[in-house]
Amino acid sequence: MLKNKHSLPVLIIGQGLAGTILAHTLDQAGVPFYLVDAPKTFFTSSYAAGGIFNPVTGRKLEKSWLVDELFSYLFPFYTALEKTLSSSFFHPMPLFRPYANEEMKSWLLERKEGIDNEYLRWTDEGVWVEKAGWLDVDSLLRCSKSYFQTKNIYQEIAIHPATDLKISGDVVSFQKQTYACVIFCEGYHAQQNNPFFGHLNFLPAKGELMKISSLEPSQEYILNKNGFLLPLGNHEFKVGATYRWDDFSNQPSISAQLDLRNKLKSLGLNSYEEIEMSTGVRPATQDRRPLVGFHPHLPLAIFNGFGSKGVSLSPYFAHQWLAEWKAEGQINSEASIRRFYHLFST
Incomplete structure (x- = not known):
């Protein structure tokens, strides 16, 4: 398998936000890949995304999961990607959360000292959240599609995994090309259409x-x-x-x-x-954690399940996916599909 990793490309299925971020991560690392995406009549969530990234969550203003790691990676990743694509789509912008009412204001102020205030600025009217902003997902996807087309590594085609992919040992064939791994980035469609990963804990x-x-x-x-x-x-x-x-x-x-x-x-x-x-x-999940990692028995992988936080989660976990692929690290245990290996038949 390691030999194939260094000599064969990987195939990415899906050019929504997750697939696009993973493709750019491989591109930056010099890993050869080919990207396929279904026609836009195949309903996707990425083109309708709000694209907000926000380091705090919930009415208690708690730090989001892994926020320090995610946000230290998020800002340089998208800034560099804008330069690569010669486009503007990353928009850091403060976020303001006005108090819903006096009761909520009192409730929050009573808890202020117990809240991690690293990203917060309190005022009489509400709380400002720093290091928030939004990503113009539609613009990123369109610029990326043109970029991949220019490099002749993109094709628009609907793939039926059960019939179109031929698995032989530790390689996969598609359209007369052999790949070291196929990475599924299909969003919520995986639950209905993917015979290899559709049984995971999706909750779209x-x-x-x-x-x-x-x-x-x-x-x-x-x-x-x-x-x-x-x-x-x-x-x-x-x-x-x-x-x-x-x-x-x-x-x-x-x-x-x-x-x-x-x-x-x-x-x-x-x-x-x-x-x-x-x-x-x-493409949300029941435990609100992504689905990232490798099939336990086949040369297949998944990069999915980021829900409404794909803008902040995808760059960091694309980096982690690549590190595990290169045997240089492991995907965070809460996001790795190792937590579901007991569901896969041998």
Whole structure:
């Protein structure tokens, strides 16, 4: 297997956010690869992502999981990638969380001393979160697609893993090319369509966003209160997001539209024009941890399950995936699919 790792390329299936970040990580490391992606009629979540990265989570303002490691890697990774792609898509921006009411303000202030305040700045009106921001995922994916096409390492085609991939020993063949490993980055589609990893603990969640234009809100920061208001420039904003676990269609719903209008009302925004709705299904998991690693018996791997935190999680875990592939380290045990090896038949 180690010999093949050094002499054969790897095949990445899926050019959503996860697959794109992994591909760039391999590209930077000089690892040969080929990337395939299904036509855009094959519904994906990445093009509808809010793209927010935020170092704190929940009403208790707790640090997000592995935030120090993630954010020390996140900023230089995306900054360097902008230079590689000669584009701008990484937008650090403060995030403001106004107190919901006086009761919540008192509740938080009573706990302030017990909270890790590294990323927080407290005011009378609310709490500012530093080192937050957003990634223009749509722009990143489009620029990356052009970059990979220019290098002749990209193809748009729908793959059916059970029939299109031929596994022989420690290699895989596809379209007369032999690969050392196939890496599945299919998002929530893996649960339905992947015979090798579909039995893992996926818990996909549909989300809907609204794009609006308005002269009222500030364009200098992200507003977060029972939802988010994300400035895109030119007085346009994304409003989000909704969660559903019983509908994975790619059609916007009236209920989500009403929900987002209510979020705008709670954010204090009254004058705006609705531009469009967008939908996506987050590749979330039951234990809220990614699915990263290698099949215990076959030359296959997975890079998936990042949920709504793909912008911050993907660069760090792409680095970890590569380190394990090169036998130079191991994937964090909470994210590694080793935690599910007991589910794989021998």
